[in-house]
Amino acid sequence: MKVARSELFPTIGLAKTQWLAVALNLMRFFEDESCGQCTPCRVGTEKAVKLMAKGPWDEALLTELSGAMRDASICGLGHTASNAVLSAMKEFDL
Numbered sequence: 001m002k003v004a005r006s007e008l009f010p011t012i013g014l015a016k017t018q019w020l021a022v023a024l025n026l027m028r029f030f031e032d033e034s035c036g037q038c039t040p041c042r043v044g045t046e047k048a049v050k051l052m053a054k055g056p057w058d059e060a061l062l063t064e065l066s067g068a069m070r071d072a073s074i075c076g077l078g079h080t081a082s083n084a085v086l087s088a089m090k091e092f093d094l
Contacts, residue, residue: 016092023088024052030081041078044069048082059089 031045044065051062066082073079 020088023084026084027052030077033077038074038078040069040072045081
């Protein structure tokens with residue numbers, strides 16, 4: 001299912017840097033919520049937070065990490081944790 005930009009990143013006057021901060025905050029949430037049972041989710045969310053926080057975002061590395069998390073995690077959290085990051089990179093041409 002394709003989500004329109006206005007549904008995920010509504011135009012409410014936020015700057016690009018603010019949306020990137022929102023995506024980072026979401027990844028921190030998923031890092032905290034990870035049960036730690038599977039390595040891709042536990043380590044992947046932690047690594048993603050570190051990569052995003054230090055900036056600038058390494059699009060290739062975050063995309064590869066997102067794919068590994070999505071493909072190898074055993075639960076829905078690991079499968080979807082990187083969606084906001086991927087959407088932000090797509091929408092803001094990072």
